[in-house]
Amino acid sequence: MKKLKFYFVSFIIIIIMGCQTKQNKLSVEVYETSSNGNKLQRITEFPSRDGAVSIRLDPDHKFQTITGFGGSFTEASAYLLNKLSKKNRDLILEAYFGTKGARYSLTRTHINSCDFSLGNYSYAPVKGDKELEHFSIDEDRDDLIPMIRDAMAHSVDGFKIIASPWTAPPWMKDNNDWRGGKLLPEYYDCWALFFSKYLKAYKKEGIDIWGITVENEPLGCGGNWDSMHYTPEEMVNFVKNHLGPKLEADGHHVKVLGYDQNRGEELEKWANVIYKNESSSKYFDGLAIHWYASTVDWFPQSLNFTHNKAPGKHLIQTEACIDAEVPHWQDDKWYWSEEATDWGWDWAPADQKKFHPKYVPVYRYARDIIGCMNNWVDGWVDWNMVLDKQGGPNWFKNWCIAPVIVDPDKDEVYFTPLYYTMAHFSKFIRPGAVRIGVENTDSSLMITAALNPDGSIAVVVLNMNSGSKNIYLSLGDRLTELQISAQAIQTIVVSP
Numbered sequence: 001m002k003k004l005k006f007y008f009v010s011f012i013i014i015i016i017m018g019c020q021t022k023q024n025k026l027s028v029e030v031y032e033t034s035s036n037g038n039k040l041q042r043i044t045e046f047p048s049r050d051g052a053v054s055i056r057l058d059p060d061h062k063f064q065t066i067t068g069f070g071g072s073f074t075e076a077s078a079y080l081l082n083k084l085s086k087k088n089r090d091l092i093l094e095a096y097f098g099t100k101g102a103r104y105s106l107t108r109t110h111i112n113s114c115d116f117s118l119g120n121y122s123y124a125p126v127k128g129d130k131e132l133e134h135f136s137i138d139e140d141r142d143d144l145i146p147m148i149r150d151a152m153a154h155s156v157d158g159f160k161i162i163a164s165p166w167t168a169p170p171w172m173k174d175n176n177d178w179r180g181g182k183l184l185p186e187y188y189d190c191w192a193l194f195f196s197k198y199l200k201a202y203k204k205e206g207i208d209i210w211g212i213t214v215e216n217e218p219l220g221c222g223g224n225w226d227s228m229h230y231t232p233e234e235m236v237n238f239v240k241n242h243l244g245p246k247l248e249a250d251g252h253h254v255k256v257l258g259y260d261q262n263r264g265e266e267l268e269k270w271a272n273v274i275y276k277n278e279s280s281s282k283y284f285d286g287l288a289i290h291w292y293a294s295t296v297d298w299f300p301q302s303l304n305f306t307h308n309k310a311p312g313k314h315l316i317q318t319e320a321c322i323d324a325e326v327p328h329w330q331d332d333k334w335y336w337s338e339e340a341t342d343w344g345w346d347w348a349p350a351d352q353k354k355f356h357p358k359y360v361p362v363y364r365y366a367r368d369i370i371g372c373m374n375n376w377v378d379g380w381v382d383w384n385m386v387l388d389k390q391g392g393p394n395w396f397k398n399w400c401i402a403p404v405i406v407d408p409d410k411d412e413v414y415f416t417p418l419y420y421t422m423a424h425f426s427k428f429i430r431p432g433a434v435r436i437g438v439e440n441t442d443s444s445l446m447i448t449a450a451l452n453p454d455g456s457i458a459v460v461v462l463n464m465n466s467g468s469k470n471i472y473l474s475l476g477d478r479l480t481e482l483q484i485s486a487q488a489i490q491t492i493v494v495s496p
Contacts, residue, residue, distance in 0.1 A: 026473060026480040027495040031428075033362075033420040034488035035336040040420045040427075043490075046483040052470035053442040057459065057494070059451050059475070061437030064307075066450055067316060067379035068106030068160055069369075069426035071096065071403070073151070076116040076393050077386040078143035083408035089150075092404055092413060096385060097155040102423035104159055105431045106379045107151075108318055109144065111165040111198055113178075114216070115225035115398045116384055120178045122169035123198065130190045137201045148207055160210035160431075162288075162318055162381065163198070164260060166217075166226035173228065180223045182230070188238055192246040199252050211255035213288045213318060214239060219261050225396045232273035235259075236280045244283025255285040260318060262293035267302045275309040286314025289377070291368055292323065294355035295342050298371030307376035315376055320368065321383035322361050322401035322418070326391045329405060335361045335417040336487060361401070365421045366446070366462045366489050373435055373448045382422060424491045428458040445469065445484075455496030463488050 030043045081089045095101040113121045126134040137145075152158070167173070168183050168191050175181030183191055199209050218230040230238070235258055247254060259270045267289060275281045287306060293299065306315055324343045328334040337360060344356030369380050384402040391399030403419035406412065433450040436457070440447050446462040463469055463484045471482045475494060484490045 024478050026478040029493045032488055032490045034485040049470050052472045054472045056439040057475045058437030063435040064376050064378045066433040068431045069380050070104035070106045071382035071385040073109040073148050074116040074384050077384050078147035080386050080406055085411050088413050093151050093154045097151045099156050102426045104426050106160050108162045108381045111163050114166040115396045116394050119395050124169050127171040135197045162211040163209045164213040164216045167228040178226050188242045192242040196250045213257045213260040217261045232270045239283050256283050257286050257288040258284045260288040262290050263299035263302050264293045268305050271306040271309045288316050288318040291320040295359040298368050300375040303375035316379035318381050319383050325401050326399050327401045327405045329389050330414050362417050362421050370446045370448045424489050428491045457494040459492040461490045
């Protein structure tokens, strides 16, 4: 009966469109990125035709508050920026952080080295230095810190930073290696001190760290690059009895995010342990997640399960990228084609292959962000902001794709369609926005919407169909007719 009522309302909307007045016309601005060449293009003309989709916004139906969208500061990206001319370095940073650019509001960086570093390093290189008297962030002074500072200079509104360790220094681990192994219990307090010193050192550089994850990918990465393993119980023990009390004692008001790996059954397992009771969850402000479990599935069941376990905690996507691919240079068409493969195309177990088919890179990004937003995720962070034509530098040769690709030898920059895809969310859905309800008569369109602090509503629509779609968009008694191109993303900004 409810569905019938909705279609009746949609029918009434279509009828009254013909006698619409200026008083009840919805005021909107529309921006589109599409396979036909639009790149965050302002669209002002919408040919009318029969069979329009009805989309109704419901701002009275509110969900999570948005923390932000953005990408990651890595040594690889920072190193490449240093090799470009100042003109192109500024072009990229302005495109990501400036008012005319994507306005990134949530970012991530690595503590110690990661695979997208030039090599392995730690801020505590001296074996047995339990008091961390030789702690130093000098490794970050040439590349990483200048990139973050310059991004801050380009950003009017500012942005939050999440910092994640890939591993403790080898001398704190049971295998004395950069890869794999576990933190020795005798170094739990030392490792907690390490976090505190890191936060203090970065603050001294004028960089406030908003949040930390306890460990990047605690389940491991096949022993390929910097990593350290935890079970859920071990992570709770470390945070509850060592990290949390140390940060509290040293006056660090920083968000602590647990897990930091793929969605799915493992996420539910970790949520059950971390959110078991008030004692286990006390120092955790939320969980961090990645997208590598599938190229097509955003695992709404596990996202909803995790949210329902702790409705007041953050659920933030901290890493995503087109992995296991070398960038396609100046080839927009490829990013709109179903040709990309991920690690699972070759290596996933037989029962998991269904999660790793070939996919369209633009669709994967847009689908995942919309799917995450519509299932309680409040922040979404891309991986490297800048990579070279090989998909590095990466000391392990773990080549990946970033939204911006550069050729430092020729001082050339390529903004891939992925950059514009990210901007459809980061530019228009601002921190503090609240996701609102949407009713949609066409299941082939993916849609999310958020009410911004300034009263505007940002509606993001993904059309993966081979034909354009006309849309009747309504908010209360105001409505308008729009059109989205075939194979396109649109952000519709509804005026207050």
